[in-house]
Amino acid sequence: MTLQTLYAIIAGPLAVLAITGFVLGCVYRIVMAVRQTASDRMVIEYFHPRYALRSIFRWLTPYATVNMRRHPIMTLVTFIFHLGMVVMPFFIFAHMLMVYEAFGLSWPTLPDVFVEWMSWAVLLALVFFLGRRLILPEVRYLTTPSDYLILFMVALPFFTGIWAYKGWWAAEWVTLLHMLSGEVLLVAIPFTRLGHMVLFFMTRGYMGSEFGGIRHARDW
Amino acid sequence: MTQQTVKVKNSIVDDGIEAGLARLTPERIESVIQRVLNREAGARLKTYARTCVHCGLCSDACHHFVSMNRDPKLSPAGKVKRTIGVMMQKKGKVSTDFIREAAMVAYSECNLCKKCVLYCPFGIDVGYLMTLVRRICHLLGVVPRYMQDTAHSQSVHFNQMWINGDEWVDTLFWQEEEARDEVPDIRIPVDKEGADIFYSVIGPEPKFRAQLIYQAAVIFEAAGSDWTMPGSPGWDNSDLCMFSGDNEMMGRIKRAHFEAAAKLRVKKIVMGECGHAFRSVYDVGNRWLGFKMPPIPVIHAVDFYHDLVCNGKIRIAKKFAQPITLHDPCNIARGMGLYEKARELAHALCDTVVEMTPNREHNICCNAGGGIINCGPPFKDKRVEANSVKAKQLFDAKAMGAEVVIAPCHNCHGGLEDIIHHYGVEMELKFFGDIIYEVMEKPE
The missing domain is CATH 3.40.50 (Rossmann fold)
Structure with missing residues (x-):
């Protein structure tokens, strides 16, 4: 199979599959969580949009909670990591270009140099997370092999992305690996612990509702 | 010191837990765990289990963890891993030794204080998860003896101190008499229909700290409050069944409390200075009974005293x-x-x-x-x-x-x-x- 055919498959049907899998998977996660409230009615009964949003925004703001301030480095690393992982991919020129070629849509993107540095920052953040898992006893005790696998799965698209951008050895093949690993990661989100990407809003929202509406106390 | 501490920890043998364990069979353990995991628990358990990213950021919230030399097993997530995490993983196929350990964790290593909610980025409620473990232990009959004894007392007398009906009213009369030495006309009004305030306390007050009832009477008198205490069961607002995992009994105790207040057609319930009783009346028991909020407004002593003192009702x-x-x-x-x-x-x-x-x-x-x-x-x-x-x-x-x-x-x-x-x-x-x-x- 030639490079071109492989590229066509990975950038075409596989990409569509991955995005569909991601979206449907996330919807499935949310639907399941909501359905499970059948035997846990409280979650719905006490849900309070204002307090839910209050808690969610608080926990999405850097250093806005006591525990974030207790772990200043972890907080910094976490926010950079999440911005690099969730937001940045939408604003990479090469990514936008693919959408432009397929659908004719375009939007402003970040300078490539910035993207490269940010990608290195994401990789460093992953090394930091790995270090925490290996060094801190309370984190090591909780860590399971799947946690390491997830770190690796997240690292791969960023590492291969830098590689392809730099045009190092066999960059064309690494580009394919980059796309493939990104697609695997996308599908993995709703079906692994990475699902916290969607579930965060539900768990935090519920706790925000309980603390704001019933307990009249801060939950941060 | 750590070595010594661990030794003390492991040497605890609780008769109630051991007696319960002796009666267990693998089938019973499995069926009870399955029942709680699949039928009683739902969205929260499953979502929490799925969401936790094992970051360990909850650890510092827990006084057990911080006090015990930062033992990873005592972090909130560590306690989940040692108990309900394994139960879910093994679908209830766990040994009696495991249940002993789970009971030790749930009953003696977590106060259900929910501080970890404020430290977990996702707001995972480990207190709730430990409550589920306690629920399982209760259904298996594996409950610390002293706690079960209190729960038994609540089943029999609707108070946690084995206080008979006449002893309760006697205590109120006794405290009224004592208070009259100081304030000659003071009353502790028992069963006064239509009073504004229904004052409820926990069992240990009449048993060990009766002077608190005396003091409360003087405070009510000074504030000119229209208050009453019930003469029959329902006066004790405490609830150890809530903590042992006996939700059914918890519901009966809370119903007795609310009904005692409703029977006297009071406007509100004021509670003595007790935390867990407030939790049971305001937060947990009412939900079990199907009330979104307590059917009669519930006011904790701190709230009540704040009103009296800060609004000049007592000087x-x-x-x-x-x-x-x-x-x-x-x-x-x-x-x-x-x-x-x-x-x-x-x-x-x-x-x-x-x-x-x-x-x-x-x-x-x-x-x-x-x-x-x-x-x-x-x-x-x-x-x-x-x-x-x-x-x-x-x-x-x-x-x-x-x-x-x-x-x-x-x-x-x-x-x-x-x-x-x-x-x-x-x-x-x-x-x-x-x-x-x-x-x-x-x-x-």
Whole structure:
């Protein structure tokens, strides 16, 4: 199979599959969580949009909670990591270009140099997370092999992305690996612990509702 | 020291837990766990289990973890991993030894204080997960003996202290008589229909601290309150069944309490200075009974006293002179946000208020709540040693001049008393009621 055919498959049907899998998977996660409230009615009964949003925004703001301030480095690393992982991919020129070629849509993107540095920052953040898992006893005790696998799965698209951008050895093949690993990661989100990407809003929202509406106390 | 501590921890043998374990079969364990995991628990359990990213950021929230040399097994997530995590993974196929360990964790290593909710980025409620473990243990009949004894008392008498009906009314009359030496016309109105306030207390008040009822009567009298106490079961607002995992009995106790108040057609329930009782009436028991909010407004003593003192309904003769520090009980701080009112009240009553840090909703637990103190003598050493961090906090407050600790919760009193004694902190413990009684202008 030639490079071109492989590229066509990975950038075409596989990409569509991955995005569909991601979206449907996330919807499935949310639907399941909501359905499970059948035997846990409280979650719905006490849900309070204002307090839910209050808690969610608080926990999405850097250093806005006591525990974030207790772990200043972890907080910094976490926010950079999440911005690099969730937001940045939408604003990479090469990514936008693919959408432009397929659908004719375009939007402003970040300078490539910035993207490269940010990608290195994401990789460093992953090394930091790995270090925490290996060094801190309370984190090591909780860590399971799947946690390491997830770190690796997240690292791969960023590492291969830098590689392809730099045009190092066999960059064309690494580009394919980059796309493939990104697609695997996308599908993995709703079906692994990475699902916290969607579930965060539900768990935090519920706790925000309980603390704001019933307990009249801060939950941060 | 750590070695020694661990030895003490592991040597605990609880007769109630052992007797329960002896009756278990693998099939029974599996069916009970399956029942709770699949039928009683739902969205929260499954979502929490799926969401936790094993980051360990909850650890520092827990006084057990911090006090016990940062033992990873005692972090909130560590406790989940040791209990319900395994139960879910093995679908209930666990050994009796595992159940013993799970019961030890759920009943004696977590106070259900929910502080970890404030530290977990996702707001995962480990207190709730430990409640589920306790529920499983209760259904398996594996409950610490002393706690089960209290639960039995509540099943028989609807109070936690084996107090008979006549003993209760006798105690009220006795305290009324005592109070009349001081305030000649004072009454403790029993079963007064149509009163504004239904005053309920926990079982240990008439049993061990009857003077608190006397003091409350003087405070009500001074404020000119229209109040009453029920003469029949329903007077005890406490609830150890809530902590043992006996939800059915919890529901009956709470129903008796609400019905006693409803029968007297009162406007509101005012509760004595107890945290867990407030939790059971305001937060947990009402939900079990199907009330979204309590059917009759429930007001904790701190809230009530705040209204009396800060709105001038009772007058202060001379402020309390000894410097005090304020302990925030979990159930009224994280459970009702009364931390600011408690402070305003303390400042209104006392000359000097020294703050402990962390405080308010981040305060360090007494390690008695969540029913741990009710697990009785076998667990006392462990309970006190697993809260050295509170002792340190008290020492710090003392170094800043505090001589008295105000703790508006009975469990906190029990726990702090043991800590103060064990670590030689030498501070005095008081309720808000004690202080108010001491500094108020008494009725003639």
